[in-house]
Amino acid sequence: MSDAATQSEISAEIDALAGRGGAQPKLDYPPYRSSLLRHPTKDPQHADPETIERAVPVFGHRDVDPLEADLTIQHRGEPIGERIVVTGRVTDAAGKPVREQLVEVWQANASGRYIHKRDQHPAPIDPNFTGVGRCLTDQDGWYRFTTIKPGPYPWRNHTNAWRPAHIHFSLFGNQFTERLITQMYFPGDPLFGLDPIFCSITDQRARERLIARYDHELTVPEWSTGYRWDIVLGGREQTLTEAE
């Protein structure tokens, strides 16, 4: 394993694997070095979901305070950066809204720094921004967060590796089997093609589903810009174009 791979070496690996996976990330994806020893090598076993797996944990107002959906009001002062609204609808593959279900987000601050003790990036911590939020979807599956646009940040996958700006999302669906952890990206990021985590979804159209859309209708005058990102859970029966 070469910790010192260059971006052009990683990019060549990404290119060689383009289209070799499906609409979900390819778990065995060597350009993302941390995956080398952490991806299963055996095919997943099909199992018909049993009662417990067709059900889903219940979260309610006891679990989540509505104020947790605003990441800009968790401290005494205003965080630095571009204030944004991120909103969208969570549905299952049949188009049914995921109602009153938990959505969790976490992210870096505007300068690309996480409030995490292992984040060594020498960018400033913002004392007014933690970068963690939660909400419950409404009766029609809508979630909505107010936050700060996160910055891109360096990581040590290879020399000069940078992650495109993203917000981590954790979602529950209408069934346990629809559980999803993913990342939402911003339109037009120049780092997309260089990033092995984004490119691990080798189907380009599928990975573009992780990119939010700027929506001027969501932009609040004199207050924040707005992004729309809808999420579809479950229904992964992929028409695999896998050449393996």
Add this chain to the structure above:
Amino acid sequence: MTTPGQTVGPFFGYALPYAGGEQLVDRSHPDAIRLHGTVLDGAGDPVPDALLEIWQADGAGRVSREPGSLHRDGYTFTGWGRAASDRTGTYSFTTVRPGATEPGHAPFIALTVLARGLLDRLFTRVYLPGQDFAADPLLSALPRERAETLCAATDPEGLRFDVVLQGERETVFLNHD
């Protein structure tokens, strides 16, 4: 148009784990057991940055419809819990043995595995020790040594279940689609 997954990454530690996440029941509950083990990578090394979530029926096989997993009241069984692995790769839940939700099938705890380096979540099942493999549709569909990766072992505190992400003793991971 399903939304693809992405890795949970390295920095979930301040966001997803929460106080009480691993305690589905209080340790003083008469039926409390510990479910614990180590998450291991393909080199046999512990994975210190994994996140595990369990979802299970109660001892009678009932599926809870109660909220409150994030702010436990100490009395309500919600059936769901979350625990991060520590720097030795170990995780631990306090829970109860689940009952079967399907007559005749072996009871299990549904387990979701997330980690840095793992590009998508994995599903598996933790079966209780001593099951009749032949009677269960999943356990009987697998070669014996593969089915055994899904079975917890009894230990003095309850149940031990290691998650092996890769290699010879790789845990069986499930596809429900």
